[in-house]
Amino acid sequence: MPKFAPKLSELKKEFEEKPSLLKGDYPDKELFDTPVEFRDGNWCYPAKPEIVEDLGFANPRKWAPTDDDWKLPDGWEKTIKDGMKDRLERFRSFKLFLDTCVRCGACADKCHFFLGTGDPKNMPVARAELIRSVYRNDFPLAEKILKGFSGARKLTPEVIKEWHMYFHQCTECRRCSVFCPFGIDTAEITMMGRELLHLIGVNNNWILGPVSNCNRTGNHLGIEPHTFVQNVESLAEDIEDLTGVAIEPTFNRKGAEVLFITPSGDVFADPGVYTMMGYLLLFEHIGLDYTISTYASEGGNFGFFTSNEMAKKLNAKMYHEAKRLGVKWILGGECGHMWRVVHQYMDTMNGPADFLEQPVSPVTGTKFSNAASTKMVHIAEFTADLIKHGKLKLDPKRNNHLKTTFHDSCNIARGMGMLEEPRYILNNVCNTFHEMPENTIREQTFCCGSGSGINTEEYMDIRLRGGFPRANAVRHVKETHDVDSLVTICAIDRATLPALMNYWNPGVSVYGLHELVGNALVMEGENKRTEDLREDPMAGFEDEEDDED
């Protein structure tokens, strides 16, 4: 059991016995009368002063959310108010979403954090009211005259503490915005809230650490070039041991047709590495002319969880490197927030990428017209196209030892709209795919509970609660269809869902989609396969006589 996790029996008891707004119990106190309480498991370590300084963020110092005095800089109220005014002028979304909410409550029970904690301030509408109340007090017109009337309040250190707590109990997953009649997106509110907090040095080390690493070494994990290469090569060796196929990926190679970029978690972290092995097998299978960069060695972008400027800074490396290497287009691996940035932000921030060409699959000739400007294709689009054209030799029976379900990652579903491609691939590489209930998949998918840079150990209490709705839906297919494998297309999912499954649904393992592709690919000249990429035995391949090969 992780250190900061609540005891399962106690948490279950809490769900069942403690009065909660979710169950219809009206709290004793009004929304803003409840003070925030930081305790073990519900706050992330603040960023180290040297990291804050190095990145040029404000107010580097030693502090902790549990301190009474957060050592906010002099004039912090003005900094926040000026920062708010500036953002209201730059982001229509921010201004509009503060103004148009009618508090209809449609979003209230759509948030995984509200469903998992029952905390009133985790209703998306209430989370936004944390900022709206300050906005009304200082900005618009008639509201000033009628203070109590429209829920305005003064900006105090208590408000900042509340912002810090609840803008880190939002993973910017956008589920609420699907249901909002005005499309109000709490992710926009949270992003602005976090930008404002950074102006006065209220931050999170789990986000700023990776940002700093990514800036310097090219990836969140801080892997230096030689180690990065070693690690990918060792995965290639594992593939050779397992299949007998020798794969020699190239790095920083000029003139390759395609630059492949994936989250560094796929290179370093279990179980992401098996997904990486899947990519390598796939590229070998089709003879793709590709290279991997050690400089642009991160698909993800934790800068996106601090400010749009930092997101731009980290994202810029992709085009910068693609230009230097002279590739034709970029292929991106499985990741959620990476694709939110690539799909909705990259071309705007760092384009136009006129030094690249419109992506064309070298194997099928398919022109990816939907990526005509950004020139970056998602691996699931790429692979789905290969399968559709019959270019892959697949044996889905090789995944018969897994009973799968598919978790749509928030950003891919609600910030990109890629729903069918991964399902098409999954149906072609395994025989046992069962969907979770309809209110928990596709555009209504539930977050893993740990997105947007809060997947840190000391935050486990909140993560396990926030992930409860997802875990609950997995449990449903586990009970009805014996599902034991949760397939994802997101590196943060691969990093965080194992802990969530161990807690709520022991016996369910987490897989990347291309790991299953890698299992199913029949490679030319391969050895007889009896084990999958994890070296787990495959079902139906144990017996020598059954195999005609």
Add this chain to the structure above:
Amino acid sequence: MKKALMPLVMVVLLALVPYVAVQFAGLDFLFGVIVPYVAIVVFIGGFVYRVVDWARSPVPFRIPTTCGQEKSLDWIKQNRLESPSNFWQAAARVLSEVFFFRSLFRNTRAELHNGPKLAYGSSKWLWLAGLAFHWSMLVIVLRHYRFFIAKVPGFVQLMENVDGFLDVTLPALYLTDVVIVAAVTFLVVRRFQDAKVRLISLPADYFPLFMIFAIAVVGIFMRYITKVDVMSVKDLMINLVHFNLTLPEGIGALFYVHLFLVCVLAMYFPFSKLVHMGGIFMSPTRNLSNNSREKRHVNPWNPDIKIRTYAEYEDEFREKMKKANLPVEKK
């Protein structure tokens, strides 16, 4: 309850003011001419100001919330409404929100059962009541057009005939009158009954509901019970439209209550949450097409950011890169 009390008192007071002023102080001119003009100026001026104010802030990023399959490979069916890839599809998406409250139609209700187990049930009452409320409001507002123009246009006549098809009272009972009172009642009761909504409700949420309720009830009273002198009312309105500042006789104080509440609501409108009427058209998560990889979206304030270039990276790691047989730019 406390949060509903203040707006309730406000509405009662606002209703009493013109009644007393007209009935006992003879201030017909103030409430029949001056206040309506002020109200219309504030309403239009304020609303334009708000919309222009929103429009002045740019949309730096293309951020539609995609609620369906994007346009990608030819053989994958795109959801044109929920993941629009061009202007017209996005326009259809916005209009489906405006006319049918499409997103609200998705509404579910989460329930926590022992286990613990979450279940999501269909919950369309808010959608139904909201739609009934807004549509009947629109029909009622359009029906009132007959008071502002000498010859009643055909569409208004048609609307009245359809609305009054039940023909059960004299004058004929309008269906929308019944629906709006029922829908507003539901929306108020819901704010009390659902603990979640009760907690987030502000006095500013009850106020417009009570105002609209009062306006509707006074209107119904005038039409079906006290039978206000409709021709005088029409004379007044036509006079106002033509800037003829004479006041017809014998309209009755109840009408001034109705008119005054409408005027207050109109003046309150641009400075309150009621601006959602304009906001819904401008919401960037709904009105943008999901084609940001196909066509570049331009951010007018795109900042210049100094990045860590490859050259700087290589400078730091060159020796390590060489040892790992990685190609380098500078030997």
